[in-house]
Amino acid sequence: MSAPASQPLDPMIPRQFRIEEAFAEVGSGEVYSWRLSPLDGEPLRFAPGQFNMLYQFGIGEVPISISGDAEAAGLVHTLRAVGGVTKAMQKLEAGEVIGVRGPFGTAWPVAEAEGQDLVLVAGGIGLAPLRPAVYCALRHRDRFNRVFLLYGTRQPEDILFREELEHWRAQLDLDVYVTVDRGGPGWHGNVGVVTKLIARGGFDPANTVAMACGPEVMMRFAVMALQKHGVAAERIYVSMERNMKCAIGYCGHCQYGPHFICKDGPVFRFDTLQPIFDVREL
Amino acid sequence: MDMLAAIKAEPFFEGIPEKELALLADCGEAGTFPTGAWLLRQHAPAKHFYLLTGGLVELKAFVPQRGVVTLETLGVHEPLGWSWLVPPYQWHYDARTLEPTTALVFDAVRLRHEMEADHEFGFQLQRRVIDIMAQRLQAIRMQSLDVYGLPGGAFL
Amino acid sequence: MSTPAILDRKDFDSLLGALRDRGHEVIGPRVRDGAIVYDTVDTAADLPEGWTDEHEGGHYRLKPRTDKALFGYVVGPTSWKKFLFPPQQTVFRATRVDGQLRFEPGVVDDHPRAFLGVRSCELHALAIQDKVFMAGPYADTTYQQRRESVFIIAVNCVEAGATCFCVSMDTGPAVGAGHDLALTEVINAREHYFLVEAGSNRGAELLAAVPHRGATEQEINAARGGVAQAAESMGRKLETEDIRALLLGNLDHPHWDEVADRCLSCANCTLVCPTCFCSSVEDSTSLDGGEAEHTRHWDSCFNQDFSYIAGGSVRASTASRYRQWLTHKLATWYDQFDSSGCVGCGSCITWCPVGIDITAEVAAIRASDQRRGDR
Numbered sequence: 132m133s134a135p136a137s138q139p140l141d142p143m144i145p146r147q148f149r150i151e152e153a154f155a156e157v158g159s160g161e162v163y164s165w166r167l168s169p170l171d172g173e174p175l176r177f178a179p180g181q182f183n184m185l186y187q188f189g190i191g192e193v194p195i196s197i198s199g200d201a202e203a204a205g206l207v208h209t210l211r212a213v214g215g216v217t218k219a220m221q222k223l224e225a226g227e228v229i230g231v232r233g234p235f236g237t238a239w240p241v242a243e244a245e246g247q248d249l250v251l252v253a254g255g256i257g258l259a260p261l262r263p264a265v266y267c268a269l270r271h272r273d274r275f276n277r278v279f280l281l282y283g284t285r286q287p288e289d290i291l292f293r294e295e296l297e298h299w300r301a302q303l304d305l306d307v308y309v310t311v312d313r314g315g316p317g318w319h320g321n322v323g324v325v326t327k328l329i330a331r332g333g334f335d336p337a338n339t340v341a342m343a344c345g346p347e348v349m350m351r352f353a354v355m356a357l358q359k360h361g362v363a364a365e366r367i368y369v370s371m372e373r374n375m376k377c378a379i380g381y382c383g384h385c386q387y388g389p390h391f392i393c394k395d396g397p398v399f400r401f402d403t404l405q406p407i408f409d410v411r412e413l
Numbered sequence: 414m415d416m417l418a419a420i421k422a423e424p425f426f427e428g429i430p431e432k433e434l435a436l437l438a439d440c441g442e443a444g445t446f447p448t449g450a451w452l453l454r455q456h457a458p459a460k461h462f463y464l465l466t467g468g469l470v471e472l473k474a475f476v477p478q479r480g481v482v483t484l485e486t487l488g489v490h491e492p493l494g495w496s497w498l499v500p501p502y503q504w505h506y507d508a509r510t511l512e513p514t515t516a517l518v519f520d521a522v523r524l525r526h527e528m529e530a531d532h533e534f535g536f537q538l539q540r541r542v543i544d545i546m547a548q549r550l551q552a553i554r555m556q557s558l559d560v561y562g563l564p565g566g567a568f569l
Numbered sequence: 570m571s572t573p574a575i576l577d578r579k580d581f582d583s584l585l586g587a588l589r590d591r592g593h594e595v596i597g598p599r600v601r602d603g604a605i606v607y608d609t610v611d612t613a614a615d616l617p618e619g620w621t622d623e624h625e626g627g628h629y630r631l632k633p634r635t636d637k638a639l640f641g642y643v644v645g646p647t648s649w650k651k652f653l654f655p656p657q658q659t660v661f662r663a664t665r666v667d668g669q670l671r672f673e674p675g676v677v678d679d680h681p682r683a684f685l686g687v688r689s690c691e692l693h694a695l696a697i698q699d700k701v702f703m704a705g706p707y708a709d710t711t712y713q714q715r716r717e718s719v720f721i722i723a724v725n726c727v728e729a730g731a732t733c734f735c736v737s738m739d740t741g742p743a744v745g746a747g748h749d750l751a752l753t754e755v756i757n758a759r760e761h762y763f764l765v766e767a768g769s770n771r772g773a774e775l776l777a778a779v780p781h782r783g784a785t786e787q788e789i790n791a792a793r794g795g796v797a798q799a800a801e802s803m804g805r806k807l808e809t810e811d812i813r814a815l816l817l818g819n820l821d822h823p824h825w826d827e828v829a830d831r832c833l834s835c836a837n838c839t840l841v842c843p844t845c846f847c848s849s850v851e852d853s854t855s856l857d858g859g860e861a862e863h864t865r866h867w868d869s870c871f872n873q874d875f876s877y878i879a880g881g882s883v884r885a886s887t888a889s890r891y892r893q894w895l896t897h898k899l900a901t902w903y904d905q906f907d908s909s910g911c912v913g914c915g916s917c918i919t920w921c922p923v924g925i926d927i928t929a930e931v932a933a934i935r936a937s938d939q940r941r942g943d944r
Contacts, residue, residue, distance in 0.1 A: 142707045143660050144672050170669065188663055189861035213879040230663070255561035285561035312556045314471075314483035314640050319511050322471065322485045324552045331489050346560040352551075365693035373883060374876050376850050376868075378705035383847030383868070384875060386897065388817075389663060389904030394706060410820050412889030 167206040170346035178238030179263030186230030194375040196260035237379045237398040239264040239284025239381035245274040263365020279306045281326025326356035336361030344370040364402035441519040453508035460496035468514025496528035573784040578761040580780045581613040588776045589684045595858035597685030605645035624730040626924030643730035648843035656864040679714040689741030690912040694843030709737035723748035727795030731804035732915030740912040742799040753792035764792035806926040816900040829888035838917035
């Protein structure tokens with residue numbers, strides 16, 4: 132490797148990262164992950180829940196949550212090929228270099244659940260931004276009481292990180308419950324919405340910190356179920372999504388009421404969003 | 414097993430007065446079912462009301478050309494079906510255990526009789542079933558939105 | 570504030586000369602394409618002498634004045650923001666070299682500029698954009714570089730336009746702070762002079778370099794009287810009492826749909842607004858694919874793409890986009906930047922092709938406040 136190019140300190144200028152490994156997570160790669168390493172050798176330190184702006188040469192930039200372990204070497208991102216940039220990125224192979232700006236945004240306050248139950252509620256691809264919180268809880272497992280991962284997705288084929296989920300459930304002290312909207316032959320697990328897993332309980336609502344990530348509709352129902360079960364709004368965190376261009380608070384795109392998702396979020400304590408959460412087209 | 418204590422431990426019955434709880438205890442018994450047991454069969458008379466206390470049960474429908482489709486799975490604290498409370502008191506779907514399952518099993522014929530005889534008791538039970546029906550309807554609506562089929566979720 | 574001085578009209582060119590001597594490109598008002606716009610000014614002859622501007626909702630016309638005032642207009646369609654926050658700029662250029670990417674930041678045109686003829690509302694707008702671009706956890710270094718070298722000669726308003734409401738927003742018409750020099754133009758049958766007040770050491774130094782004399786009390790009063798008269802003749806009024814709670818409490822008000830029936834979603838209001846700061850980015854490559862450019866350009870919350878996330882736009886309806894603009898400007902701006910985002914310049918009213926009037930829309934919501942219980 133040639134000497135790394137020195138990188139400007141300007142937060143609008145990306146750093147170079149090499150794709151060390153690119154692999155399909157779901158199907159033929161509609162959802163895929165990258166393991167990245169910095170060309171300049173300086174690791175990118177982040178907190179669970181934060182995101183980076185990923186840049187593909189000449190194509191553009193997209194905000195993508197970090198899906199890897201904050202306390203392990205390497206940077207892992209999980210992407211869904213759904214827009215122009217993420218579809219182009221799907222074609223990139225190991226060895227290619229992309230630009231990375233970040234990390235940006237607020238983090239899952241995992242430490243807040245120390246001495247209490249931790250309930251992680253994920254919907255669909257929303258498991259990816261929550262995975263760093265899972266890693267964090269598992270690394271410091273003795274600091275928490277029960278730890279739940281409640282995960283709902285569309286169908287068995289779409290289950291993200293399937294082997295890892297099985298490993299967590301079988302080997303580690305993590306209550307993993309997975310449910311799908313549509314079962315199928317060979318599926319012997321739960322069928323139904325993720326909110327039902329919340330209703331089944333097993334955690335102490337007054338001493339629980341909950342974190343939800345997924346489509347906005349799913350989070351709305353998840354929060355309602357958590358509240359119905361007795362978890363206060365001040366103990367629930369959600370991760371929001373809006374269009375984003377600069378990630379540092381001045382392009383204006385990610386506004387959500389008074390908030391800038393890029394710097395005030397993406398992780399918000401639910402009570403701070405409650406007044407606007409149900410306002411349409413905000 | 415103390416049936417009254419088991420009933421009191423279920424959130425479903427929370428708030429029901431002591432006298433009615435005793436009546437419920439008198440109408441029910443604890444049941445244990447191995448994996449693969451059929452709890453409900455389509456069109457069979459709905460003679461029992463199952464409240465699950467552990468395990469997992471799948472509610473299944475047979476669809477011509479598609480075979481057996483799992484509509485929903487039910488687990489701890491969840492009632493299995495409401496056809497025992499709605500004429501013609503026949504199960505609409507099949508239900509089979511996916512794992513060893515435990516339940517409180519009530520005599521539905523007797524419950525219906527007691528509910529008719531004592532409307533206060535009937536109201537207490539019926540409003541809990543309505544709550545469950547509302548939750549299931551909400552869940553089905555949420556599923557019909559197919560939220561994971563649309564792009565969504567944080568940044569992806 | 571220093572002792573007021575008098576600069577005679579005949580000496581005005583020496584002021585421009587002194588600015589140029591200090592290395593500043595002087596940018597001021599000029600008549601072009603039937604409007605008064607801000608551009609490079611070489612001599613006083615370039616200024617819109619004898620012109621005024623007529624404003625109304627969806628209406629702007631230049632009219633000759635009966636006198637030869639240099640600053641006898643209100644505000645034009647271009648605000649100063651285009652010099653500090655250019656409509657288009659290169660964020661970086663990327664090149665592919667040996668399997669790696671080289672990122673080269675865009676060149677920032679930060680040569681010293683002097684803004685001549687900045688109104689009080691515009692000064693407040695500059696202060697607001699300073700906060701947006703420089704006070705957050707990350708500063709926009711390109712804005713900062715340009716901003717730091719700007720010399721500001723403000724001009725007090727002695728006439729108000731029909732769409733002006735700076736008095737309501739507490740942003741004028743008298744110049745308060747943020748300027749190096751403030752001028753007040755006094756013109757009558759006998760005389761034509763400028764009352765000059767320095768707002769900074771740089772300003773005082775510049776004043777010292779041009780012919781001037783001390784102002785008499787009578788001259789000071791004449792200038793102050795003009796400003797007071799402008800304050801008395803505001804064309805519009807916006808009731809700001811409790812405005813944040815009023816608007817955020819009425820997000821479901823039917824009036825948003827009513828405005829949407831008229832709004833063309835054309836984004837004119839955001840382009841002429843001196844505080845609107847939204848931008849987007851675009852990527853392109855050279856024909857041989859060897860070089861890519863990442864450019865940033867003005868964007869508007871009225872564009873449907875503005876809120877696009879995979880699957881669709883969050884704000885698909887015009888009503889939601891108008892609501893976003895207005896509630897941001899007048900309500901959530903307080904949460905974000907501790908001030909209103911509106912300076913009462915009236916440009917959005919004048920340049921709206923269908924004459925949508927921010928003051929009237931707020932009044933309509935206030936007249937049928939739908940908050941429950943708390944009113």
